[in-house]
Amino acid sequence: MGKDNESPINIFRKECIRIGVLDNNGEENYKDVFCLFESINEDNSLETKIKKLKSDLAKEHFELFTRKRFLELIENSFEGFQPNNDFELKITKSIQDLFSQYKSNLLNIELKTEDQREKVFKEVKLSQDVPEFIGEDMRSYGPYKKGEIVSIPLRNAEILIREKVAES
Numbered sequence: 001m002g003k004d005n006e007s008p009i010n011i012f013r014k015e016c017i018r019i020g021v022l023d024n025n026g027e028e029n030y031k032d033v034f035c036l037f038e039s040i041n042e043d044n045s046l047e048t049k050i051k052k053l054k055s056d057l058a059k060e061h062f063e064l065f066t067r068k069r070f071l072e073l074i075e076n077s078f079e080g081f082q083p084n085n086d087f088e089l090k091i092t093k094s095i096q097d098l099f100s101q102y103k104s105n106l107l108n109i110e111l112k113t114e115d116q117r118e119k120v121f122k123e124v125k126l127s128q129d130v131p132e133f134i135g136e137d138m139r140s141y142g143p144y145k146k147g148e149i150v151s152i153p154l155r156n157a158e159i160l161i162r163e164k165v166a167e168s
Helices: 008-018 031-035 046-077 086-120 154-162
Strands: 121-126 149-153
Touching: 008 031, 008 046, 046 086, 121 154, 149 154
Parallel strands: none
Antiparallel strands: 121 149
């Protein structure tokens, strides 16, 4: 994500120097980067037009830079990458927490589906042989042997229990 995991603004500054938006004056001063984002008073001088074009190019490049950097943070956070700067470390931790929460929620959804199945179906032990029958849902069930434990729709299980053909 940059040489020796340097600060993102320094990486962006070097990128601006590389593409010619900033001059390399040898200073590690970020003021020149921030000046690129200041509003420029419109006049028709060539110098102002150049500043405006550089500013627009820097803004566009900054948007691409931040998106790319953020996507790298997302991908690297799954591989245990720990950035050296506090801001990106905080972002990486948040991404890892969100991902853990996402996985937990997916698992909870699966468990809730199982809970619903348990409420709709009931396991019963048959106290006698049961021939094939059509349940309330108009599906065919059976034949079942005495002593078998079967999972059938709750309503059908209640009928079999009431008729003393099965027990819970």
